[in-house]
Amino acid sequence: MTSNTAEVDKTRAARADGDGQPPTASTGGLLGRLGAAMVGRARWVFGIWLIALVALGAAAPSVFTSLAGAGWQANGSESVQVRELAQEHFGGNSSAAVQVVVHSDTLAVADPEVQQILADATAVFADDQRFGEVIAPQPGMSISPDGHTGILIAGANAGTDDMVKAVDELKGELGELSTDEIEVYPTGASALWSDFNKANHDAMIQAEMLSWPVTLAIMVLAFGSLVAAGLPLLLTMAGLIASAGGLVLLNTVTPISVWAMNFAMMFALALGIDYALFIVSRFRDALSKSGDPRAAVAETMDTAGKAVVLSGLTVLVSLSAVLLVPAPAVRTMAVGIMLAVTFVLAATLTLLPAVLGKLGTKVNAGSLPWAERQQHRSPRFAAWGNLLHRRPWPFAIGSLLILIALSLPVLGLKVAMPSIEVVPSDAPVRQGYELVQEQLGEGAPGMLQIIAPASEAEATAGAAAAVDGIAMVTPPQQTMDGSDHVMLQAIPGVDPSDEAMGSILTQLRSELPEQALVGGAPAENLDLQQALNDYLPLIVGIILVLGFLLLLVALQAPLIAILGTVVSLLSTAAAFGVAKLIFQDGHGAGLLGFTPQGFLDGWGPVFFFAMIFAIAMDYTVFLLSTAKEHYERSGDPKVAHVDGLAHSGRVIAAAAAVMVAVFFTFALAEPLPPKEMGIILGVAVLLDAVLIRLVLLPVLLRLTGHAAWWSPAWLRRVLPDISFSHG
Structure with missing residues (x-):
């Protein structure tokens, strides 16, 4: 027996169940005892969750109308100071002011008919305290040289979020002022965010509706059982309702961007299914051996439950780094995902074990013909693991070459804040914007x-x-x-x-x-972009260090913790390389239905890096925790490598398939940012699951052997005692 195996045995002997006695086979460690407790108190668990979901669900329907619509600014920047001074001293004539473009091909601004339209527009703003001074079109400033286009300015007397809501409420009334001869369009930054948020919301809802049936189909294929396939969706639904209601309540304390819910919806669906896949798959295996639902839940939570907790912590830690960026919208997007992940994690550790304990063997109800032939230890992935063990170098070199080739374009990546092209061509704000450019000059919309x-x-x-x-x-x-x-x-x-x-x-x-x-609006965009660029290296560094520390604590092995962290960078770099080819260079733009801006949206590198790294570490945890469990039992690195892949490969493949399907449905969205988000995240997951988790990382386990799991004695004394084996 090797020294590593001896350490494992010594650790097991020392581990106790809180009272100095070895843990029982039925409950195991802390999470095993928690899982068993959830089964024993299932009625309380169901009752508490029902109360929580009813309470939060009551607030959830208003999530898209309650949340903030602006917040895209660098707090403390010079441009924000100008906006605040303009609102205080110049009647609200700031970047948040609403500009109403009035144009006629046949009538001049001075004509009575146009003047009446301007008077009617002024009246729309008159009784609304959110608006300050209303400035009529001025010759030489806001009237076109030919006299046929004028811009009425309604000053902002409230914060940017309230101004976006004001436009939401009034833009219909302003649009109705148009006649056969006179066109009326609200435009400006507040109107831009109003129209874009609506287009974005519609696109997200459409993508979610498309992703649910696709997700269910993949779940049925993965589990071979209708009941087992429905459990991940139950967990996800609970997480979505809770996070939506939680965001509405949090918005009463501090403004939360409506984008927070968009990202929360995506991550609640993706991670909820990931976690449920891992837990339900392991439960079915444990149940087939013991026949005791309570013991099976305890074993599941004592093994797979630890991996889920570590994965959730990794996601939360990665996104917490984004909170450093001094931009309200960016911060609250991270808060939205973190809230969704917290609720999904809580449901995974409490609600799901209770449901599984009550279902017992009924978890396999509605089984399809091939389900009975399924094994937790996949023969196909075991054969794949053995192939990688025999021939590691060709696969290592091949996957590295592909990832490096896809990563190289990232060196030429350009970023900038979104242009007017992110809103649909028929949106009133875009029509007004283009009319101002046509009549008053190319730069007139961005004074x-x-x-x-x-x-x-x-x-x-x-x-x-x-x-x-x-x-x-x-x-x-x-x-x-x-x-x-x-x-x-x-x-x-x-x-x-x-x-x-x-x-x-x-x-x-x-x-x-x-x-x-x-x-002014262009300066606010540029100041925000500069802040994002300045904070990017710091955020990347923090995420990498914290990700490594979490893996080190969980795996108790510095080498594999370093390798697991570093390889996660490869899928991230490759995803941004593909993003550069598509969204900056325009390859495939016709197929995807968009006009390239010549750059990637500026918040992408900071936010997508955190999201991609979190997802990549999710799969890293699933694979390495399973491999560690088998290494703890056998002390044999080959067993750890092959059985780790055999027991987690199907789950990783199914989870990746769900995530790719969910993310790629957003590629169908018309607004460009959701399209960018869907394609970048989808490509990242696809590359990470196929080339890294199922090829490169297992090969690294093969090449490093015992060294992958070695830890110096002083480090073992410092780190908390964590084991992924049960019993």
């Missing part, structure tokens, strides 16, 4: 706002006009409250999403007097 001391008004105007790329600077506007500030509007000569906007903003800020501040 930069400059606020300076009144004493420096002339110097500021002159310096701004001299900046290369600025087409026009409006005369200084005095404050409405008598404070010592002026506002100027600098109209760029390029589209607000043009790459040149970055250098124009940088030059403008460097050339203006020291006390002058530059903001």
Whole structure:
């Protein structure tokens, strides 16, 4: 027997059940005892969950109308300061103001019919406290040179989230002002987020509806039993209802982005099914051996339950790093996923064991013809493991070459905040935007706002006009409250999403007097992008370190913890490489039905990295915890390698199939960001499951042998005692 096996035996002998006695075969460790307790108190578990779901479910239906619609800003940035000053001193004429574009091919803005439409639009805003001063179209500023297009500005007298809700409520009434001769379109940043959030919500709901039947079909194929296949969906539904209601309640404390629910829906479905697959699969195997549902639940939770807990912690830790980004929308998207994962994890550790204990052998009810031939130890994956054991190098080299080749394009990846093209072409905000560009110039929809001391008004105007790329600077506007500030509007000569906007903003800020501040919607986007870029290396570093530490604590083996963390980077890099080819270069754009922006949306690297790494570590935990369990029992690295794959391969393949199906349904969405999200995450899961978890990581176990599971004595003394074997 090797020294490693001796350590395993010594650890088992020392492990006690809380009172100094060895654990019983029926309950095992802490999670085993928890699982057995859930079975013994199933009525209490069902009752508590029913009360919680009814209470949270009452709030859940309002989730998409209650949550915040904005928050895409870098808190503390210069552009946010400008917006706050504009709202305080200039009647709300800030980036959050609503712009109403009025256009006629036959009538001029000065004509009575158009003036009546402008008066009617002003009346729409008059009784709403969320709006400040209403500024009529001004010649030379907000009336086109031909006189046929005017922009009425309704100042923002509330926060950005309230302004988006205001547009949600009023844009229908504003649109109804259009006549056969006069077109009326609400536009501006608040209207943009209103239209985009609606398009995004519709796309997410459509994708969810498509993914459920596909998911059920995969579950039936994986389990061969209708009852067993339905359990993951039951768990997921509980997680979705609880997280939706939880977000609504949390939104009463602090604004939560509506995007938080979008991501929560996706992750509750994907991870809920992952966890239930692992637990239900292991339960069926344990039940077939013991015939005792309570003992089978205890064994399941003592083994697979530990892997689920570790996976959930890894997801939570990865996403917690995103909270460092000083952008409310980005932070609350992470909060939404974390809340969903917390509820799914809680249901997996309490509700699912209780249900399994009550079902017992009925978990196999509705079995399909091939179900009885299924074994937890898959002969096919065992044969695959043996093949990898005999010929590790060709598979290692082949998978590495594919992953590296797909990763190389990431070196040319460009990122920027979304352009107007992320909303459908028939959305009112896009129609108004394009009309303003056509009538007032390419950069007119993205005017930069400059606020300076009144004493420096002339110097500021002159310096701004001299900046290369600025087409026009409006005369200084005095404050409405008598404070010592002026506002100027600098109209760029390029589209607000043009790459040149970055250098124009940088030059403008460097050339203006020291006390002058530059903001506006394009500046807010660029400041947010800069914050995302600045925080990316820190977030990546934190996620990698914390991921490694969690694996180290769980596996008690530094080498395999390092390898498990590093290989997760390969699927992430490859996914972003594919994203660059599709969304930046436009390969396959026609097939997927979108127009490439020439860049990836700016929040993608930070947020998708955390999500992809969390999912990758999910599969890493499932594979390595199973391999560790067999190594603890046998002390043989070949048994750990082959049986680890034989017992977890089918679950990993089924879970990956579900995730890929769920994520790829979002590729059908019309708005570009959900499409990006679905394709990037789907490609990442596909590459990770096929090339890393089922090829590269098992090969690394084969090549490292005993060293994969070795740990120095001092480290074993420091780390908590965790074993994945039962008994």
